Amino acid sequence: MMLSAQILRVWGSISFVSALAVAGEVLIAGGMQQLGDLDDIRASKGMLGTVMAVIGNGKFFTGALCMALNFFAMLFALSIAELSLAAPAIASLTYIGNAFAAKWFLREKVDQRRWLATAFVAVGVALIAR
Amino acid sequence: MKHALKPSQYAVLVAIMLTASVGDSLLSRGMGQVGQVDMHHLGLLWRALFNPFVDAGIVLLIGFFACYTAALSWADLTFVMPATAFGYVVIALLGRFWLHEQLSPSRWAGIALIVCAVGFVAGGPSRTEHPELDQMDAGVGR
Numbered sequence: 001m002m003l004s005a006q007i008l009r010v011w012g013s014i015s016f017v018s019a020l021a022v023a024g025e026v027l028i029a030g031g032m033q034q035l036g037d038l039d040d041i042r043a044s045k046g047m048l049g050t051v052m053a054v055i056g057n058g059k060f061f062t063g064a065l066c067m068a069l070n071f072f073a074m075l076f077a078l079s080i081a082e083l084s085l086a087a088p089a090i091a092s093l094t095y096i097g098n099a100f101a102a103k104w105f106l107r108e109k110v111d112q113r114r115w116l117a118t119a120f121v122a123v124g125v126a127l128i129a130r
Numbered sequence: 131m132k133h134a135l136k137p138s139q140y141a142v143l144v145a146i147m148l149t150a151s152v153g154d155s156l157l158s159r160g161m162g163q164v165g166q167v168d169m170h171h172l173g174l175l176w177r178a179l180f181n182p183f184v185d186a187g188i189v190l191l192i193g194f195f196a197c198y199t200a201a202l203s204w205a206d207l208t209f210v211m212p213a214t215a216f217g218y219v220v221i222a223l224l225g226r227f228w229l230h231e232q233l234s235p236s237r238w239a240g241i242a243l244i245v246c247a248v249g250f251v252a253g254g255p256s257r258t259e260h261p262e263l264d265q266m267d268a269g270v271g272r
Contacts, residue, residue: 032202102207109258113250114208120247121215127240128218
């Protein structure tokens with residue numbers, strides 16, 4: 001009973017950190033999708049105008065906030081789970097979560113090639129980072 | 131889906147691969163020199179800001195975030211993702227050939243998988259077209 005509660009705590013914290021990372025990356029990507037090619041914005045508004053456009057985008061700002069929270073949540077997760085488990089698990093879950101979130105929320109066309117790449121990256125990162 | 135990337139956009143993807151991995155390595159080396167930071171030694175964080183490795187790492191990680199943000203403005207998240215993962219390969223290869231660390235067979239397998247993933251995605255289109263967004267852009271431009 002104690003063991004299953006500990007496992008639940010470890011995987012709960014790993015899932016929470018991964019979910020924050022996915023939310024952050026998808027919101028930032030959504031914000032950039034909304035703004036369009038930054039090179040075009042820079043050509044018309046200059047570098048400062050581009051930076052202001054990016055920072056002023058609500059999705060980008062919320063995404064960056066999620067990434068900051070993710071950093072602190074990661075520190076908390078590492079106090080519960082061992083680094084050798086947490087680092088590869090969080091990285092792999094984040095890559096898989098990003099692919100699903102990109103398909104559902106950003107309506108990206110995730111074809112077979114990209115699913116295969118996501119699976120390879122998730123397993124590859126787990127093998128390297130452990 | 132749109133496909134063709136400009137040479138400058140490929141350069142941004144390469145910068146994503148290199149800046150994150152080298153930046154993390156520099157931060158790691160700098161923090162190793164500074165010492166372990168805990169609740170009783172928070173002052174060490176201030177000292178860390180004066181460590182050249184930490185400073186170089188921070189600059190590279192800011193560069194990474196700028197390149198990553200720029201890439202997401204012209205490419206899909208699922209297209210850029212393998213490029214970010216390639217940073218793990220760079221760190222592993224730096225460890226092998228620069229620091230002469232031994233890489234286990236499972237790490238070599240991980241490197242091979244990520245290289246394959248980059249190959250799969252690089253051969254395909256970079257961006258999904260969203261006609262309604264393009265129409266909105268055209269409307270904004272008028």
